[in-house]
Amino acid sequence: MFIRLPRKLFLFYVSVFYLIGIPVHAENNTAPTGSFKSKACMECHKKNNPLLIKDWRSSAHANTQPITDCVACHGKLHQAAASSSRRDSTCIRCHGGKKDPVVHSYTTSKHGVLMQLEKRSYDWNQPLADANYRAPGCSYCHMHKAGHNVSAGIRDDLMDKAAEKKVREQTRIACLDCHAPRYITRLFENGERMLEIGRKKVREARSLIEQSSVTFSDDELAPARAQLVKMQQHLTNVYLGVAHQSPDYQWWHGHPALDGDLLRIKGFIGELYRIKK
Numbered sequence: 001m002f003i004r005l006p007r008k009l010f011l012f013y014v015s016v017f018y019l020i021g022i023p024v025h026a027e028n029n030t031a032p033t034g035s036f037k038s039k040a041c042m043e044c045h046k047k048n049n050p051l052l053i054k055d056w057r058s059s060a061h062a063n064t065q066p067i068t069d070c071v072a073c074h075g076k077l078h079q080a081a082a083s084s085s086r087r088d089s090t091c092i093r094c095h096g097g098k099k100d101p102v103v104h105s106y107t108t109s110k111h112g113v114l115m116q117l118e119k120r121s122y123d124w125n126q127p128l129a130d131a132n133y134r135a136p137g138c139s140y141c142h143m144h145k146a147g148h149n150v151s152a153g154i155r156d157d158l159m160d161k162a163a164e165k166k167v168r169e170q171t172r173i174a175c176l177d178c179h180a181p182r183y184i185t186r187l188f189e190n191g192e193r194m195l196e197i198g199r200k201k202v203r204e205a206r207s208l209i210e211q212s213s214v215t216f217s218d219d220e221l222a223p224a225r226a227q228l229v230k231m232q233q234h235l236t237n238v239y240l241g242v243a244h245q246s247p248d249y250q251w252w253h254g255h256p257a258l259d260g261d262l263l264r265i266k267g268f269i270g271e272l273y274r275i276k277k
């Protein structure tokens with residue numbers, strides 16, 4: 001049975017369907033196919049999810065040179081946008097490659113090793129939450145539940161003990177998908193203790209150099225200062241070891257390296273005093 005409706009009233013039907021919520025034009029919630037530039041991605045997605053765009057704008061990615069925009073992670077092709085962005089390779093190629101401490105501290109962690117072994121068997125169409133993946137990759141932790149502000153969970157100042165408090169809750173959320181809260185609390189407490197010991201070593205070296213600057217010239221103290229710069233990187237290694245749960249970074253590239261730096265700085269300065277005498 002087919003009822004013929006007067007065509008003249010087409011616009012009327014359309015408005016009624018709109019009012020009662022039957023989709024007449026599906027464009028607003030059906031994903032398009034084809035290639036787009038970042039400007040188009042933002043304009044369209046701003047309508048459905050303004051928070052996502054706002055979060056991205058608040059992140060360091062909106063201020064990198066060149067800019068880390070939608071296409072940098074998702075590619076131009078809409079059909080593959082989500083699954084491709086979730087893979088570690090998306091992040092690693094920009095974050096210094098496999099040898100960069102940021103990446104290497106992750107690949108030497110248990111998570112990184114599991115990921116390497118299992119990534120081919122994962123279904124990358126699954127959202128990054130609810131333990132959809134057995135081991136977390138870069139985006140599982142840093143873009144958990146599609147949070148586009150990667151800076152929200154990163155502290156600004158490594159030397160500032162209080163800075164960790166600002167990011168702690170944000171950082172924990174992802175861990176709790178897979179680990180018990182008590183385990184994570186204990187782990188973070190130990191991590192902060194380890195970092196604080198690292199900071200003490202850096203502070204000691206700094207004050208030694210400062211005290212000696214009354215007696216010695218900038219030229220004489222240059223080797224000690226150069227070693228202090230290395231110390232900052234080694235403190236970052238401790239931080240990355242704690243952040244990415246890599247024992248190699250906490251121990252091998254972190255604390256023993258800091259101890260070596262401090263010994264050398266003491267050696268340089270001791271030698272200056274000896275020569276002066």
Ligand code: HEC
Pocket residue numbers: 027028029030031032035036037038040041042044045048070071074075076077078081082083
């Ligand atoms: C004309 C509008 C429009 C444009 C342009 C557009 N999208 Fe989408 N996109 C949508 C809609 C609608 C959906 C489905 C609903 C949703 O997830 O918001 C979607 C879904 C997505 C998803 C989730 C897909 C999934 O499998 O869960 C991602 C990621 C995405 N878009 C990224 C992009 C990127 C990156 C660009 C630019 C290269 C882009 N979009 C351009 C409208 C658009």
Ligand code: HEC
Pocket residue numbers: 038041042045052053056061068069070071072073074082085086126127128129139143144145146147148
């Ligand atoms: C640093 C890489 C990166 C950048 C830059 C980025 N995205 Fe994403 N985006 C991701 C990842 C990873 C996911 C998958 C998150 C998940 O599965 O929970 C995602 C998910 C999405 C989704 C699906 C949201 C949902 O709730 O499932 C949309 C839509 C989207 N991105 C749009 C954009 C747009 C538009 C831009 C540009 C403003 C952009 N993204 C920039 C990495 C990025």
Ligand code: HEC
Pocket residue numbers: 059060061064065067068069072073085090091092094095138139142143150151152154
């Ligand atoms: C197009 C290059 C590019 C891509 C792709 C990219 N990043 Fe970045 N990201 C950068 C740059 C550049 C910075 C700023 C300098 C830095 O911290 O290394 C940055 C910063 C960050 C920061 C530190 C934010 C802060 O406030 O200090 C995190 C965390 C991060 N990115 C995670 C990711 C993750 C996770 C992915 C993959 C989903 C990703 N990035 C993909 C280039 C990129």
Ligand code: HEC
Pocket residue numbers: 088091092095102103106107111136137138139140141142153154155164167171236243244
């Ligand atoms: C298990 C979760 C997890 C995974 C997986 C992970 N990260 Fe991190 N990442 C962290 C935490 C936690 C921090 C430290 C946050 C803080 O306390 O400041 C961090 C710190 C960082 C920083 C800041 C470094 C700095 O010196 O400021 C960058 C950049 C980063 N991660 C990128 C990556 C990249 C790229 C990958 C993948 C190769 C990755 N992360 C994998 C949790 C993770």
Ligand code: HEC
Pocket residue numbers: 110111114131132133134135136140141171172174175176177178179184187245
């Ligand atoms: C998607 C699930 C998942 C997430 C999210 C996750 N982990 Fe894990 N984690 C695992 C798995 C699986 C293992 C390996 C367990 C095993 O078999 O020993 C593991 C191992 C570890 C280990 C090594 C334990 C050991 O005995 O060597 C530490 C430490 C750890 N995770 C800390 C964290 C922290 C901190 C976070 C959040 C920043 C986090 N994990 C997020 C799944 C996850």
